[in-house]
Amino acid sequence: MEWIDLLQTTTDRFAEVLEGGDLTAPVPACPGWTLADLGEHTRWVHAWAAHAITAGTPDGDTVAVGTDRAALVAGYRAAASTLLDALRTTAPDDTVWTFGPEPRSIFWRRRQTQEVTIHLYDALASQGREAEWSISPELAWDGVDEVATLFYPRQIKLGRTAPLQGTVRFVATDLDRSLDLGEGEPVAELSAPAADLLLMLWKRKPVEGDAAAVLATAVVAP
Structure with missing residues (x-):
């Protein structure tokens, strides 16, 4: 995966939405947030990650730039x-x-690319333009894997959630790949294009059927 190129392209696209979008528009997946709030959050996260890389600590912080479009x-x-x-x-x-x-x-190459990829979807959704969001199946599946192997175990380790009450098998219909989320034999299956699976895991798209019931028993991502 060419992470640097992907990150450059996606941050540029995110900035373009901030430049032309309605900054007061609500972000559907982030209750209480406007596009301006989302822009500030993503700005802060990028700055925090840069500090982690260059200073070697998680203590980076920056002052909010405000909601003025030019400053944001x-x-x-x-x-x-x-x-x-x-x-x-x-x-x-x-x-x-x-x-x-x-x-x-x-x-951080992977994490920040995945971070802004999801938030680009959020930014576009705030403008009713989510249909413009398009990512490769490989990038989407990497995001699914990141939730399964990094975020879900971390949520359990930090005591933010109990383990899933069952196992869900995720099957990417546009790739020859699958993974199981949970312990034991799968009790439900989600089959969809990888991008849709990613959005489901991040609660940007609804999940239906038996898989929905299982996923509702834990908070798999922050």
Whole structure:
């Protein structure tokens, strides 16, 4: 996966939505947030991740840039640029601070690409343009894998959720891939294009049937 190129492209697209969108529009998947709030959140996360890479600690913080469009867009683009510079000047296997099991820089290449990919969907959805969101099946499946192997175990480890009461098998219909979320034999299956599976896991698309009942028993992603 060409993470740096993907991150550059997706942050540029996110900034373009901030530049032309209604900043007061609500974000459907983030109750109480407007597009401006989403822009500030994503700006802050990029800056925080850049600090983790360059300073080696999770203690990075920045002052909000406000909801003025010019300041918000400039602040977002600056944070994305700083993050990209940090990643370009750090080898994938270099040791950095992460909240994952391995303290390697490649963690942030993947995590920040997936972060802004989902929030690009949110930004577009706030404008009624979610149909414009399109990602490759490979990137989408990587996001599914990230939830299953990083976020879900972390939610349990931090005591944020109990384990799923059952196992759901995720099957990407546009890829020859599947994975099981939970322990034991699957009791339900979700078959869909990888991008739809990713949106389901992040609660951007509804899940129906037996899989919905199982997934409702735990909070698999923050």
